[in-house]
Amino acid sequence: MKKMKKALAMLMVLTMVCAMFAACGKNDQKANKDQTNKENTKDNSTDGKSGDNKEKTTAGSTGGKTLRIYCWNTEFQDRFNEYYASKIPSGVTVDWVINPNEDNVYQTKLDEALQKQASASPEDRIDLFLIEADYALKYVGTDYTLDVVKDIGLTEDDLSQQYQYTKDVVTVDGSLKGVSWQSCPMGFLYRRSMAKAVLGTDDPDQVQEMISDWTKFDAVAAKMKDAGNFMLSGYDDDYRVFANNKKLPWIDDNNKIVVDDEIKQWVSQTKTYTDKGYNNKASLWSAESTAQMAKDGKVFGYFGPAWFMDFCFMDYTLDDPNQPKEIGNGGYGDWAMCKGPQGSYWGGTWICGAAGTDNIDIVKDIMLTMTCNKDTLVKITNKFGDFTNNVAAMTELANSDFGYPFLGGQNHIKVLLESAQDIHISAASPFDQTMTEKLQLAMKDYFEGVVTEQQAWDNFYTEVLGKHPELSK
Incomplete structure (x- = not known):
């Protein structure tokens, strides 16, 4: 490092x-x-x-x-x-x-x-x-x-x-x-009303138990699909949960690109979710993604830290962002947070x-x-x-x-505290931004069926090496 x-x-x-x-x-x-x-x-x-x-x-x-x-x-x-x-x-x-x-x-x-x-x-x-x-x-x-x-x-x-x-x-x-x-520890922001309708409860502790690992998360995703909803908005929503749990940096001491198993798991899961209709096939920050944050949206949840909730998410849940942020304005108060399958930031x-x-x-x-x-x-x-x-x-x-009013009075600091204490950057590298951008872009074509997985990986390597010729596959 x-x-x-x-x-x-x-x-x-x-x-x-x-x-x-x-x-x-x-x-x-x-x-x-x-x-x-x-x-x-x-x-x-x-x-x-x-x-x-x-x-x-x-x-x-x-x-x-x-x-x-x-x-x-x-x-x-x-x-x-x-x-x-x-x-x-x-x-x-x-x-x-x-x-x-x-x-x-x-x-x-x-x-x-x-x-x-x-x-x-x-x-x-x-x-x-x-x-x-x-x-x-x-x-x-x-x-x-x-x-x-x-x-x-x-x-x-x-x-x-x-x-x-x-x-x-x-x-x-x-x-x-x-x-x-x-x-910036992350949690899983989920829609209370949808949790009650599909899972029978909106209690953060009980919802957390239902999605406490990826196998359970997949099972809830299937239930959401059966109810006419999406578990996630799109391709990139849980990328950082996997990426933050990598054991290996993107680049080794010989400047060779290393793909950690957590990254491979994200690719596999996202392809499955796309093919099964568990996500809405949206890209992060896209209009398709933010539109589903509204009160009548069909997406169950979004991964994000506190800044995401306050600065990027909340306004899209409101019927009128120019009116007071309070119960009755769109989905304000209809959200809660739990840790999710893995701690991350x-x-x-x-x-x-x-x-x-x-x-x-x-x-x-x-x-x-x-x-x-x-x-x-x-x-x-x-x-x-x-x-x-x-x-x-x-x-x-x-x-x-x-208690935070947007989350129905829930104390989300308690939820995030455990993740915050576990955060480390042992797998960080100076190339993280490039790798994240190029990987998400290349894999989108694979998720949408435009190219094969191998072609997507080839495109990823081509883009990265084009920007950083000092690296190798």
């Missing part, structure tokens, strides 16, 4: 130097909540300035008058505005540069800006930028990111309650290069301090407040439903009377 991280760090430097001449690979698709509807004159970016609050407490001394934050949607911005904006020192303006994930726009814009960081004017200089798990190593293995402890000044005690895997994802050669306010967002920032004290205080402060993290969970990155906070809420 260390060998691959170092190699990727060198690759990143070369990529950044050549950013003007070569496009990066397509980014992992993640729903963006119409953040590009409001456009700034710079970089087609959303302008969400947060520096004009009437009451402020100083976060620390600051050299710059503009705090510039690069991200791809409003998820972090919403939380920042709620729990930090009032601490921005007087005279400092927060400039949000928001570019969408789709078609790699975000990474391309970020790469171009980081390349110019040393010569940028103070107002154009990046102070903070956000990254996702699938491409984290692209950035944390370079000098464009500051060491959270050595350069920014957080202590081991400050970071002691964060889930270890959230630190491992952004650590290279002992250097921690980012922090996150969230941990999906994604996450990390905050990185950009080398060259002239607001190091504010950067430090943002990291402390938004990712280390237990009280703040409890508030984020209460308002947004996030499973936040603090062991003490999540353990406390899991054992409390906390």
Whole structure:
């Protein structure tokens, strides 16, 4: 793993130097909540300035008058505005540069800006930028990111309650290069009314018992089909459950591509589900998938972490997203969560301090407040439903009377806690994003009967090797 991280760090430097001449690979698709509807004159970016609050407490001394934050949607911005904006020192303006994930726009814009960081004017200089798990190593293995402890000044005690895997994802050669306010264990979101009608109960503990392994999951899928429903929306819905339980990284020490048995099981199961009509033959994030989240949808459940539920899923369950999120608005309250056949996680967002920032004290205080402060993290969970990155906070809420209205008052933190404690990244590699995208694309043709399984694998290898010729089959 260390060998691959170092190699990727060198690759990143070369990529950044050549950013003007070569496009990066397509980014992992993640729903963006119409953040590009409001456009700034710079970089087609959303302008969400947060520096004009009437009451402020100083976060620390600051050299710059503009705090510039690069991200791809409003998820972090919403939380920042709620729990930090009032601490921005007087005279400092927060400039949000928001570019969408789709078609790699975000990474391309970020790469171009980081390349110019040393010569940028103070107002154009990046102070903070956000990254996702699938491409984290692209950035944390370079000098464009500051060491959270050595350069920014957080202590081991400050970071002691964060889930270890959230630190491992952004650590290279002992250097921690980012922090996150969230941990992202996944659960199985299911429709209560459908569970009652088909399974006789909507109780999360009883439903969990019925789908606690893949054999049981298959049996429930057959029942759902007999009742005129779909167990899953489509091809990719449970991919990460299998992928997160891999024992082997995608690439071995000889740069050879390795296909773990969990990946083979996903291919086999998905083909079976497609042929038997257990899924709705939809792709992740497609209109066909999101349409089935509505109150009258026929899909029983979706795998996802807390951020998926709050930021990508909930609005599609409502009759009117512009009306209050409450019982009576579409399917609000008609959902529950259980662990599912295997513990797993999906994604996450990390905050990185950009080398060259002239607001190091504010950067430090943002990291402390938004990712280390237990009280703040409890508030984020209460308002947004996030499973936040603090062991003490999540353990406390899991054992409390906390209930999330969207889930009919269920305490989903208790459901997710077990998975969070089991998350590891021992099988992670710098090529995970490429492998995921190319595999899902190649196998879709197989699932739909366009090509044979062997042809699909051949197409997968061709695409991967075309992007990474340094690898081999």
